[in-house]
Amino acid sequence: MAKKIIATTSLAGCFGCHMSILDIDERILDLIELVEFNKSPIDDIKTFTKECDIGIIEGGCCNDENVHTLLEFRKHCKTLVVIGECAMMGGLPSMRNTIPLKECLDEAYLNGPTVADCNPQKIIPNDPDIPKILNRVYPCHEIVKIDVFLPGCPPRADLIWDALVALVTGAELKLPYTTFKFD
Amino acid sequence: MDKIVTAVIKKYGGDETRLMDILIDIQDELGCLSHETTAHIAKALGIPQVDVEQTISFYHFFAREPRGKFTVYLNDSVVAEFCGRAAVQAAFEAAAGCQFGAVSRDGVIGLFHTACIGMSDQEPAALINGQVFTKLTPARAQELVAGMRAGQTLEELKGKKYGDGENANPRVRALVENHIRRRGVMVFDAYQPGAALRKVVTMSSGEIIAMVKAASVRGRGGAGFPTGMKWEFARKAPGDVKYIFCNADEGEPGTFKDRVILTEHPQLVFEGMAIAGYAVGARHGILYVRNEYRYLRAYLEHVLAEMREKTLLGAIIAGKAGFHFDIKLQFGAGAYVCGEESALIESAEGKRGEPRDRPPFPVEKGYLQKPTVVNNVETLCSVVKVLLHGAEWYNRLGTEESKGTKVLSVSGDCERPGIYEVAWGFSVNDILKMAGAHATQAVQVGGPSGSCIGPAEFGRVLAYEDLATGGSLIIIGQQRDLLKDVVLNFTKFFRDESCGSCVPCRALTGMAQIVVERIIAGHGSAQDVANLQAWAAIRKRNRCGLGQTALNPIVTTIRNFRPLYDARLYKGDERFEPGFDLAAAVKDYEAAVASA
Numbered sequence: 111m112a113k114k115i116i117a118t119t120s121l122a123g124c125f126g127c128h129m130s131i132l133d134i135d136e137r138i139l140d141l142i143e144l145v146e147f148n149k150s151p152i153d154d155i156k157t158f159t160k161e162c163d164i165g166i167i168e169g170g171c172c173n174d175e176n177v178h179t180l181l182e183f184r185k186h187c188k189t190l191v192v193i194g195e196c197a198m199m200g201g202l203p204s205m206r207n208t209i210p211l212k213e214c215l216d217e218a219y220l221n222g223p224t225v226a227d228c229n230p231q232k233i234i235p236n237d238p239d240i241p242k243i244l245n246r247v248y249p250c251h252e253i254v255k256i257d258v259f260l261p262g263c264p265p266r267a268d269l270i271w272d273a274l275v276a277l278v279t280g281a282e283l284k285l286p287y288t289t290f291k292f293d
Numbered sequence: 294m295d296k297i298v299t300a301v302i303k304k305y306g307g308d309e310t311r312l313m314d315i316l317i318d319i320q321d322e323l324g325c326l327s328h329e330t331t332a333h334i335a336k337a338l339g340i341p342q343v344d345v346e347q348t349i350s351f352y353h354f355f356a357r358e359p360r361g362k363f364t365v366y367l368n369d370s371v372v373a374e375f376c377g378r379a380a381v382q383a384a385f386e387a388a389a390g391c392q393f394g395a396v397s398r399d400g401v402i403g404l405f406h407t408a409c410i411g412m413s414d415q416e417p418a419a420l421i422n423g424q425v426f427t428k429l430t431p432a433r434a435q436e437l438v439a440g441m442r443a444g445q446t447l448e449e450l451k452g453k454k455y456g457d458g459e460n461a462n463p464r465v466r467a468l469v470e471n472h473i474r475r476r477g478v479m480v481f482d483a484y485q486p487g488a489a490l491r492k493v494v495t496m497s498s499g500e501i502i503a504m505v506k507a508a509s510v511r512g513r514g515g516a517g518f519p520t521g522m523k524w525e526f527a528r529k530a531p532g533d534v535k536y537i538f539c540n541a542d543e544g545e546p547g548t549f550k551d552r553v554i555l556t557e558h559p560q561l562v563f564e565g566m567a568i569a570g571y572a573v574g575a576r577h578g579i580l581y582v583r584n585e586y587r588y589l590r591a592y593l594e595h596v597l598a599e600m601r602e603k604t605l606l607g608a609i610i611a612g613k614a615g616f617h618f619d620i621k622l623q624f625g626a627g628a629y630v631c632g633e634e635s636a637l638i639e640s641a642e643g644k645r646g647e648p649r650d651r652p653p654f655p656v657e658k659g660y661l662q663k664p665t666v667v668n669n670v671e672t673l674c675s676v677v678k679v680l681l682h683g684a685e686w687y688n689r690l691g692t693e694e695s696k697g698t699k700v701l702s703v704s705g706d707c708e709r710p711g712i713y714e715v716a717w718g719f720s721v722n723d724i725l726k727m728a729g730a731h732a733t734q735a736v737q738v739g740g741p742s743g744s745c746i747g748p749a750e751f752g753r754v755l756a757y758e759d760l761a762t763g764g765s766l767i768i769i770g771q772q773r774d775l776l777k778d779v780v781l782n783f784t785k786f787f788r789d790e791s792c793g794s795c796v797p798c799r800a801l802t803g804m805a806q807i808v809v810e811r812i813i814a815g816h817g818s819a820q821d822v823a824n825l826q827a828w829a830a831i832r833k834r835n836r837c838g839l840g841q842t843a844l845n846p847i848v849t850t851i852r853n854f855r856p857l858y859d860a861r862l863y864k865g866d867e868r869f870e871p872g873f874d875l876a877a878a879v880k881d882y883e884a885a886v887a888s889a
Contacts, residue, residue, distance in 0.1 A: 177875055184868050211881040220889070234889040245881040253873045255818075 114163040114278045117187060118150040121176040122203045122247060123169025126264045127194040128152070131166075133267035141271075144278050149186075162187045164277055167256075169196045171248045172203050173241035184254040189277060191258040192250045193265050201263070204247040211245050261290055294330055297322045302337045309338045310661065312348055312643025316355060317584075317624055325356040344644075351645040351792070352626030353407065354584050361396040361403025363441045366420040367429075370409035370546045371737075371782045372704045372767060376416040377430070384431035388438035402441055408629060408786055409546035410585040413704035413767070414472045414711045422447055423587050425469050459556045464592040471553050472711025475727065477698040478690070480674045481714050486560040487605050489677045493568050494613035498528060501572040505676055508684035509696050513671035514540060514632070515739060515763030516838075517695075520672055526656040527573045530664035535575035537566050537618075538660065538667040540637055541582045544629035545740035546786060547765035550700040551670040552586055553712050558674065559596045560605075563620055565673025567606060568680060570618040573666055578620035581637050584627050593622055629790035633837045634667040635659075636792070647792045648837035671700050671764070691717035695756040699764055703728045705737075706770030721751040721760070730768045735775060735854065737767035741783035742842035744849040745775075775850060775857055777813050783846035784809050791839065797831045798840030804828070805844055812861050816872035822858050826851060 120128055128151060134141065147153045148160050165187030171177050184190060195201040206214050219225055219234045250256055260273055269289045276283035301318045305311040315334065320326055326334075326349050335342035349355045354366075367373075367382060386392055389402040396403040412418035415427035424447050426437065440450045448466070455461035456470040476482055493501060506521030527535060539562060543551040554562060566578040582589070597620055600606040610616040623641045625631050631640045635649035638660045659665020668676075675697050679687045688696050695717035701724065704710045708729030715724070721736055737745050738755075739762040746753070746760075753760050769779060788802035808825055811817045829844045851858060863871050 174875060174879055177873075177878075181869070212885045215882075215885045215889075232889055234886050236886040236889075242879040243882045244878040246878075248873070248878075251870070253870050255868045255870065 113144065113146045115148050115160055116145045116150070116164045116166065116274075117148045117158065117162045117183065118152060118166040119168065119179055119183060120151065121167060121169035121179060121197070121250075122172035123194060123196045123201070125151075125168070127168035127197075130193075130262075130264035130267050131270055134271045135267070137271055141274065144275075158182065158186045160186075163189060164274075165190045167192045167197050167250055168194055170200045170203060170250060171244060171253060173243050175241035177244070177248075177253060180250060180253055189257045190250075190254065191260060191273070191277070192256050193260045193262075193270065195261065195263040197250050198259050198261060200247045200249045204249075207246040211243060215243070262292070265290075294323060295333060298330065298333045298337060302334070307338060309340050309344075310642045312338070312345065313623065313626060313640060315643075316345075316349060317626060320355060324362075325359050327357065347645055348643060351647075352584075352628050354627035359396065359400065359403075360405065362401045363421055364403040364405065365437075366405050366407035366410070367393070368408070368410045368412065368416065368418050369406045369782075370413065370416070370786075371779050372413040372547060373409075373416040373418065374778060374782065375705060375770075375773070378417040380431045381417045381419075381429045381434050384434035385438065388435045399442075402438060407585075407627065408544065408790065409548075411543060411549040411552045411583070412469065413547050413549055413702065413765075415470055416704075420585060421450065424451060425467055425585075425588055426451070427468050427470070459592070462592055464595050465556070465589060467588050469552075469556070469588075471556060472709075473553060473557070473714075474703075474709055474711040475713040475715060477700070477714030477716065479678050479698040479714065480554055480558065480561070480671060480700055481712075484558070484561060484677075484681075486564065486600075487603060487611065489680045490564055490567055490605055490611045493571055493680055494611045494616060498572045498574065501568065501680065502528065504684050505572070505679060508679045508687040510672065510675050510679060510687070511695065511757065512669055513675070513699065513764070514669035515545075515742075515761065517757045517761060520668065520676065523656060523666055523668070524569060524572050526654075527575070527664045527666045530657050532664055534577075534661075534663045535573055536660045536663055536665040537569045537573065537575045537578040538634075538637065538641070538665060539566050539578070539580045539670055539673055540632065540634065540667050541580055541586070541670050542625055542632040542637055543670075544583060544632050544790075545742060545763055545765055546783070547702060547704050547737065547740050547767040548763060549702045549704075550712055550764050552589075554670050554674060554700070555582070555586065555589055555593065559593055560600060561674045561677055562670055563597065563600055563606065565668070565675075565677045566620055567610060567618045568676055569666055569668060569673065571610075571616055573664075575664075575666070576617045576619070578618060579623050579641060579660070580620055581623045581625065581631075581641055583631075584625045587624055590622065590624070597622075628792075629786075630792045630837065630839050633839060636837065637667060638665060645792070647794050648839075650836065692754070692756045692758065694758045699755060699762070701755075701762075702765045703768065704766070705768035706730060706733065706773070707768045715755075717756045718754050720754045721746070721766075724755075724766060725751065725768065728768065730770075732771045733768055734771040734773060735769040735779075735850075737765070737769065737779065737846075738762050740765040740767070741786060741846050742838065744845060745769075745779070745853060746849070747853045750853070775854055776809070776861065780846045780850050781806070781809050781813060787839065787843035787846075791843065795835040795837075795840050798835045798843055801828055801832060802843050805847055809847065811872060812858060814872060815861055815863060816870070817858075817862050818867050819859075819862055820867075822851060822862070 149155045149158045165183040331345045335345045389397045391397045393404045417429045418427045460467045460469045510520040511517040541551045628646045631637045631646035633648045636646040640646040655665040701713045784806045791798045793799045829848045
């Protein structure tokens with residue numbers, strides 16, 4: 111059987127979900143028997159070089175680069191999996207969603223106590239090379255169709271492992287209650 | 294402020310269970326219930342301030358900040374929209390110089406939305422400082438705003454052309470019309486006040502209950518529980534103090550029958566309550582009336598006083614020693630869920646109108662934990678007639694499982710909206726014909742919590758065994774966009790009115806609205822429709838009827854009008870969400886950068 115090809119990315123996340131992927135410990139050796147990684151921070155492949163079977167997304171979208179990356183993933187991956195609260199619901203970054211963007215930017219770059227004195231020209235970063243901030247943080251499913259949602263902050267390594275094995279082998283995913291019981 | 298609060302609280306004997314009355318009266322005096330006022334009320338009643346706060350925050354007619362010298366609550370129900378509400382709203386906004394949800398800068402006019410105010414046969418309608426203004430037009434809205442600014446009184450704003458029947462009574466003076474299109478024998482025919490009571494006192498309570506049971510009277514609020522059985526449970530419940538409630542909190546959009554019954558035949562309702570009291574062994578009756586009908590207050594109080602004078606209420610009723618029964622009015626403050634009997638009881642106790650867990654049922658532990666019967670307005674009217682004319686007479690009307698008559702509130706796209714009292718067993722087609730409806734696309738039977746049916750089902754009959762209904766029929770013409778004009782409106786209504794106690798209700802009403810909006814915008818997928826159907830199964834986990842029926846507008850239209858959904862589904866590549874617009878999403882950033 112040909113190895114399944116996996117891509118991963120972290121958008122508006124903290125890389126905690128990727129840490130949780132690594133948390134599968136020595137099982138990563140079993141994993142690479144089953145799969146081949148393409149675009150991912152794990153192998154540092156920056157752009158898609160192959161069509162992938164599974165795309166794993168951490169984090170929601172807070173800027174236009176996140177959106178472009180997410181769209182690329184949707185184009186190149188047969189099955190798209192979001193992992194963690196931020197990708198599913200917006201998570202911590204979306205706490206800004208109740209505040210107008212202008213107010214957030216003003217506080218961050220113009221009026222905040224730590225910046226008031228060091229930005230005399232009152233510039234909000236605007237270099238064309240940096241991504242544009244979105245009006246709010248979007249969960250991934252508001253931008254592309256998501257096939258699988260793995261909840262958690264971060265999702266437990268066991269959940270990620272079980273889900274990956276199920277996706278790769280086509281076996282049914284068993285979800286014992288304890289896997290996603292958080293309190 | 295202090296004096297007013299103290300005086301009102303004194304009027305109600307410092308009784309915290311009268312908090313609704315206290316808040317209503319204080320708001321009447323002060324215009325709103327500020328945090329300062331609330332603190333004072335709590336202190337005077339000796340209860341935590343949060344208890345007062347939570348009651349205030351539950352009801353949308355309670356205001357935390359001033360809502361204008363004149364507060365306009367314009368109904369935003371489906372039928373109001375059919376009748377041109379949008380133009381009236383625009384006219385109000387233009388003339389007042391403020392948007393809905395705000396008060397004009399001079400503080401004279403506050404504009405607010407409200408759910409159905411029970412005037413579906415004469416929309417668009419609004420409440421202005423508690424008075425009803427019907428059949429509004431943009432020109433009339435301008436005239437009203439000008440009048441308010443010119444310092445006219447409410448009476449001057451209303452003019453002198455009052456509605457028909459008792460609407461023109463000097464204690465009512467309402468612009469409301471009754472529109473009684475068809476009179477039946479149970480509610481709307483001639484009757485001699487007191488005749489039933491005088492007969493009742495010759496019978497034992499067991500005989501009365503037996504008669505009501507023999508007639509198989511069922512509750513007219515919608516659920517159809519056998520009335521005699523309810524009374525028997527309450528009679529057998531241990532305890533000396535028991536209560537009879539009459540539920541006149543008709544909040545189901547499109548329903549207005551109780552308003553007309555209370556306008557034309559309040560004695561009949563009160564007599565029914567007294568009979569219930571006699572049968573159950575209760576001395577206290579409470580008529581819980583929705584706040585929207587508070588314009589009837591002086592009139593209803595007067596009718597009660599008259600009945601006391603004639604010894605049809607009070608002590609030794611109809612000459613029967615030991616038969617004591619009196620009735621007080623309890624007004625709500627704007628919450629649909631209070632039509633649910635246990636929520637209604639909570640509200641009458643001065644609390645948030647959240648439904649209780651059952652059991653225990655109200656007949657065991659109801660108002661103030663005492664055995665309580667809650668009956669619909671129309672049910673009590675039927676009971677009076679049963680006792681006058683006998684169970685056999687009653688059973689001659691209607692169908693096998695649905696005896697007697699039903700008062701229907703008919704509204705929407707038809708020539709003759711109004712009140713129709715018909716024997717159970719009429720088909721939807723019969724009603725459409727009577728009401729003068731042509732080119733009908735759909736009929737919403739039983740309000741938003743009922744079902745939306747298409748022409749294929751217009752042959753079905755109104756009865757518990759087929760189409761059960763609390764009495765509202767909204768006729769939807771072919772010119773309407775069923776999803777946008779009706780389903781979305783109802784879905785928003787349930788979201789607004791959910792008390793928030795059960796997660797499947799609180800969350801699902803919000804999620805459903807988002808998905809319906811997606812579909813209407815042309816962004817929905819077949820999966821969205823499947824999701825709506827799948828989610829609907831969870832609603833049965835909700836505690837009360839509101840949560841259990843909140844997705845009915847969606848579920849019944851998917852079932853009966855599936856092509857309307859399919860036609861709007863997104864036909865492009867479903868992997869990409871068509872509703873997301875990157876250019877729009879970065880606009881705020883670009884503007885912020887440009888202005889810095």
